[in-house]
Amino acid sequence: GAGVSQTPSNKVTEKGKYVELRCDPISGHTALYWYRQSLGQGPEFLIYFQGTGAADDSGLPNDRFFAVRPEGSVSTLKIQRTERGDSAVYLCASSLGQGAPGANVLTFGAGSRLTVL
């Protein structure tokens, strides 16, 4: 597509529920990233995919968070047993692969705002 698409744009859930957030990157971008932006803070790195594999998931806060990218395009961020502290805007970005010109120029989606009650 023309840009990075994220769905849903807003998600309100109850503590303890399971949530999935979807990201559809720019066609041809092999690198995909998830960042989390809490109120009043800059985006914080969660996970990086190069192709289908998670090359770096060191930013995931704990084992309740998991992300997949089974076909090297669309990615899903999954959060189990949500907690109020998970409330944030979850940003997805894509770029050309590491080493390519412009690899660090990320194109971000508009984000998925998660509210855990």
Next chain:
Amino acid sequence: AQSVAQPEDQVNVAEGNPLTVKCTYSVSGNPYLFWYVQYPNRGLQFLLKYITGDNLVKGSYGFEAEFNKSQTSFHLKKPSALVSDSALYFCAVRDIPPNDYKLSFGAGTTVTVRA
């Protein structure tokens, strides 16, 4: 660890006046620095980057940034601000290899340009 700091939470300027958004950095090795802008309900948009070369980097929408090694700064500038420049601005730094896919962002500076 690579990091950036944005010392101002908010910057207010009148339309037509110069705009400066400050950023300082702390890095190991050569810094790779970026500016992104976030408009309401929109994703972050890339403005410009410094990799090497000229200390004055030109970017999108008339913005430029000045890299200053002695002051470890990378301030964003625009000679004449527009009301439409009102947004949230983030400075970012790239991590060192092999983790050079990862960006660390500052907390952001809210810019308000009044008519």
